[in-house]
Amino acid sequence: MPIQLIVASSEPRFHDFVREQLASTPNAEVTGEHEDLGPNLSARILHDLNLNPQSAILLDISPDPEQGLRALEQMKLAIPGLYVILSGFESSEELLLRSMRLGGADFLQQPLKRAEFSDAMIRLEEHAQRIHRQGRQIGRMYTFVGVKGGVGTTTAAVNFAALYARQNKSTVLMDLDMDSGDAACYLGLRHQYSLSDVAENLDQLDQAMLDGIMARDPLGFSVLCAPEEVEKSRLIAEQHVREIGSFLTERYDAVVVDGSHAIDDLLLSCLELSETIFVVLTQEFPAVRNAQHYLGALARAGYGHEAVKLVVNRHEKRGLLHVSLEQLQQTLGAAPFWVLPNRYDEAMQAVHEARPVVTRGNTELGRSYRDFARKLGLDGQAVAAAQQKK
Ligand SMILES: Nc1ncnc2c1ncn2[C@@H]1O[C@H](COP(=O)(O)OP(=O)(O)O)[C@@H](O)[C@H]1O
Ligand SMILES: [Mg+2]
The missing domain is CATH 3.40.50.2300 (Response regulator)
Incomplete structure (x- = not known):
């Protein structure tokens, strides 16, 4: 500034x-x-x-x-x-x-x-x-962070962006996971440019420049991809993320962020702009333990119950080796906002087809995502109806 x-x-x-x-x-x-x-x-x-x-x-x-x-x-x-x-x-x-x-x-x-x-x-x-x-924040930023790798953060962010776009709302998915950059891969997008190109030319940041850099998903949302080369990721600083994030929230109805699992400066500068932070975890013991640390760190950074919502992924009702939802709630001092079922076949099929699972007909996982969106005030019925017309 x-x-x-x-x-x-x-x-x-x-x-x-x-x-x-x-x-x-x-x-x-x-x-x-x-x-x-x-x-x-x-x-x-x-x-x-x-x-x-x-x-x-x-x-x-x-x-x-x-x-x-x-x-x-x-x-x-x-x-x-x-x-x-x-x-x-x-x-x-x-x-x-x-x-x-x-x-x-x-x-x-x-x-x-x-x-x-x-x-x-x-x-x-x-x-x-x-x-x-x-004064100028118009759109909403939703940031998905995972308490560790592999819990389903990217899957959640991709599907959430898809659900938003399905509502005819202008949507951007920003991939902030510099380690994997999976979002583009899960959507089958080839991309030449990334977040680092925006960061490097920040003084020229405008809509035309972004349109040239972002990839576009057939559902109508744009994707600001993470750089593929590690060297380029290192050039991205918190100030860049803050400015790019502000620019996007001013122009789009929704900015969905695929955050990674470490609470670093890049992620923190995104959290500042976020209306809601979804903390994704599974019922595995290490994930719940990490979630405990994670929520503590978020609370110390000033993000309490209102902004932070727990999303339990890959839920198993009868997993002997899993932490039950009751234990999880007791340990974390907060009830999960949403629980997504364990449907590895559906999740993997979606990855293979490079389409979000919410766009695939009658899947249990897709239904659960639509209900999740509805709980947040996005009309899941309209989404499902649009889906059936296809
Ligand atoms: N609800 C689910 N049930 C089963 N498998 C899932 C579910 N959600 C995601 N997965 C799978 O888990 C793996 C990791 O998901 P991903 O979204 O890449 O996690 P992260 O971004 O946290 O590393 C992927 O193979 C994905 O297909
Ligand atoms: Mg990921």
Whole structure:
């Protein structure tokens, strides 16, 4: 998220300091400078904001704090959402309180220090990201994560994307499993480009570019594949995933993510954007134990019962070597949101045919997936009816 700053100070050294600091901050620039802090300062700053509406303000109030606070008040009256950082030598409790009441967002003590300035820029950037997410997130992101490999995460993500697309909702499946990249394979998609191509050209990210990169499933959803080469996967950073994820949620009704099993930075940046996190597990003992750790880690990262839903896959009613659903619920402190039956033949047949199991006539697994979607408010009946017409 770029940082843009309009700087007002009567002190040339103040301007030099800020310019120098921003020059070494990626994606940051000064979009306006004022050395004359005279009475019409707020009007001049508002004029700058017409040209660069995303800018924040850094206002040095040290020569005349009263006049500075008046300028703050005028600017906030004109643009209530404006982010204004005040700066001064004096930082009495009374002054800070007054500036806070007038809507000042931050305060930088003078003389300016590099570390404090850079912390203030991080706070500004985080603020901008929050606004960006709140204001523009339209679609929904559903992230499937597995407590270990092989529990059925990719199968679930692929079928969920298929069910969404069947509802005539614009849908993207994003494969974030850099180790396997199975999603494209399960759908029989050949792909030349991947997530790493988007990450490498992030400054040119637009719909046309994505259309050129994403593969398209016959059901109508798009697939943003994982790179096939490990070296390329390493180039993808959390910031890329965050920006690509935000872009997609703004433009699609649903973004379904095939997450992998490790809670790493890439996955965490996706979880931030996700409305629901489906934690996929089986009734095997190691899976349940991992799920316990996984839920703990998610809870520590701030994701509680509302956002996290357990999906038990390959359910066996009478598996002697399996953890029963009751034990599972007791161990994990949460009831499964959905339980999918163990139908290896149906799951494998779907993989061989490279079509999601929900598109295959009368399968028990397909039915269960449709009911799962219906429980989430996606109309499973409509999906089944559309299926029968085929
Ligand atoms: N409900 C199910 N019953 C039986 N086998 C399943 C089921 N769901 C998935 N599978 C099979 O389990 C294997 C692993 O599934 P996959 O989705 O690739 O898991 P993951 O992405 O967690 O590694 C695949 O062979 C898949 O066909
Ligand atoms: Mg997988």
